[in-house]
Amino acid sequence: MAAYEHPAFRSALFFSASLVLQTFASPNQTPGFDIAKFKKADIVYKDVAIIGGGSAGTYSAISLKDKGKSVIVIEKKNRIGGNTETYIDPATKTPIDIGVQMFHNISVVNDYFNRFQVPLIKYGADADPNAQPVNAQYDFRTGKAVNVSFPTAEAVGAAFGKFAQFLAQYPRLNDGMFLPDPIPADFLLPLGDFVKKYDCEAILNTMFELDPALGDFTTVPAIERIRVFGLSLVEAVGTGVLTTAHHNNSELYTRAQTELLSASSLLLSSEVVASQRGQAGIKLVVSTPTGKKLIIAKRLLITIPPKVDILAPFDLSKQETGVFSKLIDVGYYTSVMKNTGIPDNVGIFNYAQDTPYNFPVLPKGYNVQTTRVPGLHQALYGTPRSSKTFPMSDDAVKADIIKGIKAIQKANPDKFNQTEPEFVFFSAHTPFYLQVKPEDIKAGHYEKLYALQGLRNTYWTGATFRAQDSSDIWRYSENEVLPKLLAGL
Numbered sequence: 342m343a344a345y346e347h348p349a350f351r352s353a354l355f356f357s358a359s360l361v362l363q364t365f366a367s368p369n370q371t372p373g374f375d376i377a378k379f380k381k382a383d384i385v386y387k388d389v390a391i392i393g394g395g396s397a398g399t400y401s402a403i404s405l406k407d408k409g410k411s412v413i414v415i416e417k418k419n420r421i422g423g424n425t426e427t428y429i430d431p432a433t434k435t436p437i438d439i440g441v442q443m444f445h446n447i448s449v450v451n452d453y454f455n456r457f458q459v460p461l462i463k464y465g466a467d468a469d470p471n472a473q474p475v476n477a478q479y480d481f482r483t484g485k486a487v488n489v490s491f492p493t494a495e496a497v498g499a500a501f502g503k504f505a506q507f508l509a510q511y512p513r514l515n516d517g518m519f520l521p522d523p524i525p526a527d528f529l530l531p532l533g534d535f536v537k538k539y540d541c542e543a544i545l546n547t548m549f550e551l552d553p554a555l556g557d558f559t560t561v562p563a564i565e566r567i568r569v570f571g572l573s574l575v576e577a578v579g580t581g582v583l584t585t586a587h588h589n590n591s592e593l594y595t596r597a598q599t600e601l602l603s604a605s606s607l608l609l610s611s612e613v614v615a616s617q618r619g620q621a622g623i624k625l626v627v628s629t630p631t632g633k634k635l636i637i638a639k640r641l642l643i644t645i646p647p648k649v650d651i652l653a654p655f656d657l658s659k660q661e662t663g664v665f666s667k668l669i670d671v672g673y674y675t676s677v678m679k680n681t682g683i684p685d686n687v688g689i690f691n692y693a694q695d696t697p698y699n700f701p702v703l704p705k706g707y708n709v710q711t712t713r714v715p716g717l718h719q720a721l722y723g724t725p726r727s728s729k730t731f732p733m734s735d736d737a738v739k740a741d742i743i744k745g746i747k748a749i750q751k752a753n754p755d756k757f758n759q760t761e762p763e764f765v766f767f768s769a770h771t772p773f774y775l776q777v778k779p780e781d782i783k784a785g786h787y788e789k790l791y792a793l794q795g796l797r798n799t800y801w802t803g804a805t806f807r808a809q810d811s812s813d814i815w816r817y818s819e820n821e822v823l824p825k826l827l828a829g830l
């Protein structure tokens with residue numbers, strides 16, 4: 342038991358917490374913070390409260406717990422894992438990872454999976470060489486086949502080599518958005534211009550097919566692409582990425598969830614409704630399935646997408662609002678479908694004949710990929726960058742996915758069956774890839790973002806602070822955020 346959880350310490354803390362509450366009191370203070378209104382069992386004292394139990398929140402909770410700190414994770418869904426989602430086919434019980442698929446082969450990843458005894462393998466190591474998927478390229482608007490001249494494997498390797506040489510000039514970028522001052526103009530070039538300038542256009546198709554969801558691909562500032570495809574991922578792509586041996590990346594989260602629940606360190610289906618954050622500590626009123634709870638913690642770690650509307654219960658300061666109000670994002674959706682009319686061994690990528698590098702016009706499906714279960718395909722969909730948190734309704738996305746597949750069927754009756762596609766699973770990962778416009782990057786957005794760490798006893802991690810990449814989020818959380826959070830705790 343952490344000292345902070347000891348009953349004697351608790352009563353002393355309870356007393357000092359009352360004082361702290363008085364210190365926090367303001368004329369429009371919500372009555373929800375009145376300790377007297379909570380049953381003793383509904384007041385929770387922890388070292389660190391963590392908002393969001395996805396990749397960043399779960400990793401940080403386990404790491405802090407292993408360092409002897411008491412934590413409470415507040416997760417709005419009834420499961421942890423966030424963008425790591427696994428569909429289990431009810432007929433065959435085969436798991437299909439439809440969210441996070443791959444990890445870098447680095448110590449933070451191997452140690453984390455080892456801790457939960459979840460074995461990892463190189464991605465594709467157990468694939469049947471005689472049953473490799475066949476990739477085809479179609480325009481999801483017209484259903485017509487698109488002729489894409491893909492670079493050779495040698496050209497791709499050489500282009501990644503040049504890209505890595507560029508990255509090697511900025512080693513600190515491998516740890517986060519630690520940009521040089523002044524910011525090199527090349528970082529702000531649209532990606533399409535950047536790859537031309539550095540003669541590495543051949544990296545684009547690999548990047549797009551591995552990780553398409555950052556809005557229009559060629560106009561995104563190069564630094565936003567570098568943020569995910571830093572040296573660590575470029576190396577991982579070269580030497581082989583990892584996945585779980587059972588093809589069930591949620592296994593880690595199932596085990597972490599059991600551990601956190603048994604340590605009274607996790608509130609599922611719960612959300613913060615009001616908060617007080619200050620030098621004296623953190624107070625959160627949390628709505629849970631068993632009623633409101635008051636969390637009193639020394640530190641707060643926020644890992645959810647930090648859009649101003651989403652963070653409304655956190656009483657943002659002017660400084661925080663100023664930084665977060667600049668954020669734009671994309672919609673990203675994943676689904677499992679049956680009756681697509683597409684043969685089981687065929688995966689289709691959306692390309693266009695009339696666009697730079699043949700990349701698709703968004704919003705549209707990115708691809709309809711093969712899965713490990715006959716009769717099922719995975720369909721991914723994306724929107725352009727937007728300042729709206731939810732740029733499209735789920736129903737509109739579903740209708741457009743079906744429209745795209747039907748267009749392909751209709752234009753190619755000799756290749757695809759004319760069937761009615763159906764969703765067996767659908768999930769919206771929105772808002773996704775929070776980023777800012779190039780002029781905001783130039784004006785020091787990332788420096789301002791990182792300057793928020795520690796203010797009002799609040800720390801931040803997750804994709805917006807690092808990248809849409811779990812391995813890099815864990816490395817960033819472990820090396821850059823948790824040491825600061827732990828100082829003096």
Ligand SMILES: Cc1cc2nc3c(=O)[nH]c(=O)nc-3n(C[C@H](O)[C@H](O)[C@H](O)COP(=O)(O)OP(=O)(O)OC[C@H]3O[C@@H](n4cnc5c(N)ncnc54)[C@H](O)[C@@H]3O)c2cc1C
Binds near residue numbers: 394421
């Ligand atoms: C389809 C898809 C494929 C991907 N593939 C890969 C891949 O192969 N490899 C890789 O490394 N990354 C991949 N990613 C990127 C992935 O998003 C990141 O790796 C990582 O999951 C981001 O972690 P996070 O903690 O920032 O966010 P998330 O994992 O999304 O976690 C956020 C959590 O916060 C919860 N939450 C949100 N709002 C609230 C609230 N108000 N209160 C409480 N809880 C809240 C959410 O329910 C969620 O559990 C993929 C993403 C998608 C969508």
